[in-house]
Structure formats: structure tokens, C-alpha cells
Amino acid sequence: MIEDKNPQRTPLGSLGEFGLINHLTQSFKITQNTTVKGIGDDAAIIKANDGNHIVVTTDLLVEGVHFDLSYMPLKHLGYKAVMVNLSDVYAMNAEATQITVSIAVSNRFPLEALEELYAGIETAAEIYNVDLIGGDTTSSTTGLLISVTAIGTAKPELIVKRDGAKPNDLLVVTGDLGGAYLGLQVLEREKQVYKVNPNSQPDLEQYNYIIERQLKPEARKDIVKLLADLDVKPTAMIDISDGLSSEIIHLCKQSKVGCDIYENKIPLDPQVISTSEEFNMDSTTIALNGGEDYELLMTISQSDFPKIKGNPNLTVIGYIKEYYAGMHLITRAEESIPITAQGWNSISD
């Protein structure tokens, strides 16, 4: 599906390891005043802003497990690998400042492929204003693997963990859910069609939003700023990488609380609704278990409700209850169903 528009194929072995890193990162710029020394020494050096804490998070993306290069362009993959990590920083209510990127890559990738990957990383770094300060490049026996570590900073009193939710707090979610999972279903279907008929010209216009949610997710840096502008500090926050139900369970377990969420409050894009129908899937199930949306789930005190009321970025989907009340979904039929973690693997079972 992705045509190779660049016929040039430079073998990776033609540059040494250091030549390769230099080549791939030479155009990257350092913009954070806390970056004292980036790539080029045994370690990078960071200056901590006075009194701020530092947050650190890391994620691995593995070809054949987390991405399929037959429909994921390498530039998008580089961008997404950064987003996945920045999302965790923003979920701490922190500002992302630096990243390291390590890749293991087999010889089937020419230099030009890695240039595409790093172009996506660079675009993400520029838009989200983070510095690439280190990494490692090595060969792999098969496929491509990307390991990103993201570093951020925040005033200690502003950091939001998962364990602070209190009974009566409101459960709030950003954006809308389920799009990334359905985008993946559309791409998988087109891959099968392409296998049968390589000349097919798919018209994916009607799926553009959900495909973009899958291929080019955005981390919610804007929400950290919005919360500061609204003068709202959530009592707990977590990013939605594995699906709403899984993240609600994490948040409630660590906060030792229960919750009710309302099916009719879960924010869904019209493309999610129409595509769910087309695939004969239940849109609520997809929103609960789809994953990869990289939205934020937070709890806020009821006294902060007037500050967020009507904000198009924030949707109240339920509220926190005492631990012994358990975690439940209140359906449109007003049934109360226990929330269980399925994760996206189990949706299609």
C-alpha cells in the first residue's frame, strides 16, 4: 500500500555506528534551556530547573507487535513513537523537555528508511518542543524496534499521579475514544484487499479521521496548558493507551476507590459510530477496550466543575465512588455492569 517512492537504497553498513547517528540527527536542534549537553558524549547533561521535579518514562515499540510497516509509513512511526512517550509525561501534568531514541534495525532497512523514521521523530520534537539528547543504534536479527525514553519537568505541587482520586470526584476524559482502534481495523481490511488485488485503489476518505488517530496520534500537551489556564489540578490522571476500562481500573485500584461511568457520556466521533456499525461492532465496547487513543483520563474535584463546564476538550463521563461500591458501567438501558479489563487484543475474540 505504501509505495516506495524513493528508489535509492544506501546500505546501513556504509556508515559506521557513529556516522549513522550523526547523519540521522545532524539537523535536530536543541531548544530547551535545561539541555546542557545533548548527543555526543558518554551521557547527556540536563539542568534541573530550580525546585522542579523530573519525570521519566520509557516505552518499546516492536515491529510485528506494535506496528505493521505495510501500512504504517516510517515517518508516522517515528512521530508516533515520540507521542506514545510524551503522552505519559503529560499524564503527570508535566512539561516534556527531552527524549532519547534507541533503535535496533535489521539490514533489510536502507539508510533512506531510517532517514524517514528520524524525519518523523524530528517533526514531533519540533512541534512538541522537546530535545533529542541521546540514544543508541544497533543491528537486529529481524525487524525494527524503537525504544524511547521521555523526560519532563514540573513543579512538585503540580504533579498529578494515579492515586489521588477521592469519592465524589468527577471522571473526565479528553477528546474522543475508539478512533485509533477502528482506524487499525480499516487499515487491516485494506491490507487484506491489497493482498488479493494489488491494483485496488482504496477510497479511504470517509475514514480519514480514524486512520489519522491510528497513524498520527497527538499527545495532549494542550491539556496540561488548558488545566493550568483553567486553574484546575486533577486529583488523579492517567493516559489512555490501553483502552478506557483498563485505565479506569488502574486509576481506581491505585486510588483505592470505585466508580460509575455512563455509557451515554462516553465521547465518540461520528466516524467511530458509523464505522462501528459497518464492522458490526459495538462502539461502547471499542471505546472501553480499543486503546491507542492517547487521550487523558482524570478525576477532578466537584468544586472545579464550574471551571471545566462546557469546555469542548473535556467530557465528564462519571464519578468516583467508595472502594466497596466497585467499578461499573451504567448502560443506556440503565443497567449496571462491572467494568473489566479486556485490552484491545480481546475485542476481536
Place this chain on the structure above:
Amino acid sequence: MIEDKNPQRTPLGSLGEFGLINHLTQSFKITQNTTVKGIGDDAAIIKANDGNHIVVTTDLLVEGVHFDLSYMPLKHLGYKAVMVNLSDVYAMNAEATQITVSIAVSNRFPLEALEELYAGIETAAEIYNVDLIGGDTTSSTTGLLISVTAIGTAKPELIVKRDGAKPNDLLVVTGDLGGAYLGLQVLEREKQVYKVNPNSQPDLEQYNYIIERQLKPEARKDIVKLLADLDVKPTAMIDISDGLSSEIIHLCKQSKVGCDIYENKIPLDPQVISTSEEFNMDSTTIALNGGEDYELLMTISQSDFPKIKGNPNLTVIGYIKEYYAGMHLITRAEESIPITAQGWNSISD
């Protein structure tokens, strides 16, 4: 060669991802006062000590590229993966404080194998006093991959980079060189013998030091303390992961200087000399290009020489010259040979 002494094989799939991380890390302790929050949230939280800078380094180890499980026990591998990264922190003259460890692992590894790996990581964390604060665990299509990020801290004025060497500075190396490479040669030879005769009982007693250098290297945390005790701040420092000549070239290029090093000054263990002879290899070539010794190479001002004179941990092997003089090895025959980077791959060519 490594017998499976533990017949129990628990499939990894029987724990979820979170169950797996919890299981593997439950016995790890937090000992650094700068670790505010370790594993268990979207990101770890670190407190910067007043006025200190933070250093960050990351390395990937890939099965079949960096290690061979037929002679590398998993516990040693976990230990070594930490050492490789701590060595980079110490090369900045910094104190290592935290690590993150991510692994990608195929289903052929049972839970018990990962327990061994994490036992080695835990031993390293305890001995070197670093906290495991995060990581990611995912499946891989083949083999095992370990990505470690190490974090350290130092007063800004104590940090030593690669670019501060000045003409007339002394080139100083810690410990001895070439052992790790020769240990690998012995292990590779025994692997071939074992393939032919699985009942062979190798006597590796005479190689114990060099095998330990390969399987259980130690990062030179003690040198950071020693330099502080001696009141010596190197003008430049780098860790010797790829062989002495490669690291000298990095240091000289970044400092824009040349150097002379003396063949007869390069510190070699007697086992390195005897095993080199046995393998019909030149011990100087091995010390220059062998790699994986994880010693430190530094330059110090001549005025500091009285402070280090006679210290058994520190050997003066040459001195820094002007850039235009180039980089040379002065052989025992008093010939001057330009230093070139070969790296360990090329030794056996």
C-alpha cells in the same frame, strides 16, 4: 553449556503485562533519596539535588548481536546490561542514581528465565546503589532485547566531558585491557567444542579472570570516588566500551588534540598475555581494539601527576599533543604508528 537446572517453565502469557512487571520487580528496593516515585505510574518522579545536573544515557543489547545465551547466563546478562549503562554515567564523573529497564522477549522464554534476568539486574542495582524506577515489557517476534536508560547526578563543576583534553595532559587508563575480548574468544571456542562433543568437560580455570571480564564486567564506580578522594578532576574522560583506540580517537577528535600512547605502558593482565599467545593474537592489538572492558580513559593535567603516581588503579599510557601532531602508538621498537579505529569486529578479519 549452560544447563537448565530449573525444569519449571511458566508461560509468560499466564501473567498480564502489569502482573509480569509487578512480579519481576516486587523485591526491588528504593534507596536513593532523589527517587520520589518509582514503578507504578505513567512516569517515575525524580527530585534533583539542589544545583546538581542530571546525566542520562541509554544502551540497547540485542540477542545474537551483543550476547549469546548459549554461554551467557541470564543473571549475568541482567547484571551486564546495567553495567554497560552505569559505565557511561561514571565516565561523566557522576554518581549513578536510577535506571529504567525495558525488555522485548519472545515466547520461548519462560517466566523463570526473566526471573533470572531480573535477579541479575537487582544484584547490580543493590551493589551499585541505583533504583529501578521504570521500564516496559513487551513481546518480540524473535529473541531477547534489553534497553536500559541510566540516570545520574553530579555537581556541574565536577562533570567531565570528552572535549576538555589539552596538550601535555597525561593519558590515563584504569584497570587493564583486552580481557573481555579474549574471554569471549575462549567462550566461543568452547561453544564449538561443545557442539562437536556435548559431553566434554571444559577446564576453564586458567581463563577465569578473562571469562569474568566478559560475563560479569564491573563499571568503575570506585574510580569516581577515587578521583574525588585524590582531589583530581580529569580534563576529559570516556568509557572504554569499543576498544582503546576507538575511544582515544573520540576523545582526541572532540578535544581537537593529538596524542602519543606507548605500547609498553598499556596495562595487560598476565592471563591476557598468555591467552593471546595461545590464540596466536597480538596482545596490543587486542587491548587497542578488543572492547567491552568498561574501563575509563581520562586525561589529567601534569600538575595532578603527583596525586595519582603509583596508584594501582591508574596507569599513565601516554600524553596529549597538539592536533596537527596526530594520534600515534609508539611501539616497543620505538616506531610511531598512526592510531586507527578498527573496533572488535575487525580483529578476527
